[in-house]
Amino acid sequence: MRSVGSLSLACLLCMGFSVHGSAVAEETENLSPSRKIVPLFEEKAEPKEEVAVVLTRGDAMPTDVSVATDPYFEGYVQALVDMHYSEYRVVVLVKNRKVWLANLPKNRLIANSIVSFVKDVPGVKDVYILDGVPLKDEELREKYVKRPQVPGIWFPQMTELFLPLIADPRNATYSLGYRSGDHVIGVKTVNFSLGDDFPIYRWLDVLGHGDLQIGIEAGIWSVFNMDPHPNYGGGTELVNTDFYVAIPITYARDKWSFRLRGYHISGHLGDEYMVNHPHVVRLNPSIEAIDFAASYQATEAVRFYVFPGAYVHSDPTFPWQPMYLQYGTEVRFLGQKFYYYRLYGNFFLAMQWRNLQQLDWNFDGTYRAGYEISKFQGIGRKMRLYIGYHHGYSLEGQFAKERTHYFEFNFNYGF
Template sequence: MRIVVSTLFLFSYFLWGDESEVAVLSRRDTLSEEIQTASDPYFEGYIQALVDIHYAEYCVVVIVKDHKVWLANMPNNKMIANSIVSFVLDVPGVEAVHVLNGVPPEDKELREKYVNRPRINGIWFPQMTELYLPMIADPRNVTYTLGWRSGDRVIGAKTIDISLGDDFPIYRWLDAFWGGDIQIGIEAGIWSVFNMDPNPNIAKGWGELVNTDFYAGVPISMALGPWSFRLRGYHISSHLGDEYMIDHPEVIRLNPSIEAIDFFTSYQATEAIRVYVGPGVVVHSDRTFPWKPFYIEYGTEARFLGSKFHKQRLYGTCFLALFWRNEQELHFNFDGTYRAGYEFSKLQGIGRKFRLYVGYHHGYSLEGQFQKERTHYFEFNMNYGF
């Protein structure tokens, strides 16, 4: 708990520091007067360069006349499109921003630029954005996490949890089916839990590695307007830690290992609220730890009180995330994870983010061969990922 409080204090000092200094500093202060009053061709090139740096995967075309900006070739993902508009509108000197969606402007000069804009079919290895955003309250989110659990009756009352994982996009098709973007990639990660107060402690270690889950998956995602979808095939296998086996020689190691397929649908109801749901099927499980096939997961996220920190060039917002799952193997009983915290990103709404949050889990353990045991615990986590 002391670590969490100290971390929050350091971030507060880093972001706000001397309030009088932050109050007078804005993004306009970072631009010269020449840029803010530049001619349209110069201003157009400047904004185009900014958009290309931060949103290179979408090949957005910037058109400027009288310091009014038209954006063509915009992505179909509503959240990403809104993020681009907000980014451009925040550039000092921009009078207005208009999005061109298939209808060229009446102005002859703008019409010629719009019609002759470049077109591409797809992008190799997109890195800046995701089509299907991760569900941040999902305790099996593939990301980088370091956290502290309190009160876990299965793993230990004092537990450290660590996850290492990422999504590696391979190819993204632009304007594919029904005008949506489609992406295929690879996911990989691990989740490990350490009991920091083991009893007995035969291994005489500082902590006890209880379990590690290994994950690999192939997600195919699609985004169209406020909707996004993800079809995923994946594998998870679990392994008890060496220290745990030494401290508990009577435990028989099982082999919880599954291959499964799920399909999720997400709807961005507003810029602040998102809901999602996804059924899944376990197509194979190890005979030492059989698992019934059907499950469903669903949840919602809300973001509010967003702020731009011009001094640090960051965007921050509060969030509240809720996640539930019901599994046939567990008699479709409710299992829920609830998280609230603050996230930082370089761009509004998209890109990789750093999160600080507190959470509560109530239902079943998620760790290996302990998955059928009931538990509940509080968590304090730091997280980095999409």
């Protein structure tokens, strides 16, 4: 009897577990996917092979643009040009995926940069300047004539009419560098500058169909001696800081650009230098001057410039004879477009010489070579890394009449 009872109990337990398991399974099937019971041990699917994807500029273009009508494609290209060259009301016309550009700036370098930018837009078959459109194309001509023209621009920010001079040691940009071998300021020195050009207003298509601009330019240049002797206070020594402010009036047409500039610049000895050299008499190297620069862009790669000037006033404690002349050249080569990063880079060589009446017209030269990178080909703000050599006279405040030479390694940001 005991064995029969045990057998009956075992059968009942098995039936109970079976019924309970069926109920659980049925309940699990009825659960939502997010609440289903996941087995603790489950065979994992074989991982899929990863494939590297290389993006091109065409991948950034909306898919519907590649098959869009000419009016739609025209609006797309117009928006790109307006976004990157907002200072120039360039008119974009499209017919059969061929692009005509109207109202281009008269500055050849900037105009070429816009044409190059549009040529790189995926889907563009060719780019023409509107003046070259056949007269028989009345529809295109009429469409252009009806487009509004803008006489001027307040506070243009993207481009410059007179491009800064790379080899000019007093170029108003942001820079940080190291000098080696300067026996006037210090054998081991660090220099930095803070400067920029602030355009106020630009007139378009004036004075012989060129562009005219007025603005304000300002900057400071400081130099630190990293190993001063003597060194009573310890640490580095601020030797000198130059302060500069100018009102430049610039004009550009075709390959030529000009700058008429009135400016003030003054030098101030650093506190640490005065502590370490108590016997030095502080002078006031302060001048007001005017100069006129002419620049010629011979090709997209080669530029020449010259500018005579005069010191209108100098402080009696540090007088200057009035006349001076500066001139130089810039060469850019091995340009390359980085479509993935939407950047343009090229190598450059830049040289500038100056002759001052006060220094008996002796030669003073600055030579720089490096690499620059920017958003647009040929124009816009750029980052530059370069090495350089200066041979002639110091540029720092009341040391500016002493001979020196040094090597430099600089990082620079600006136009």
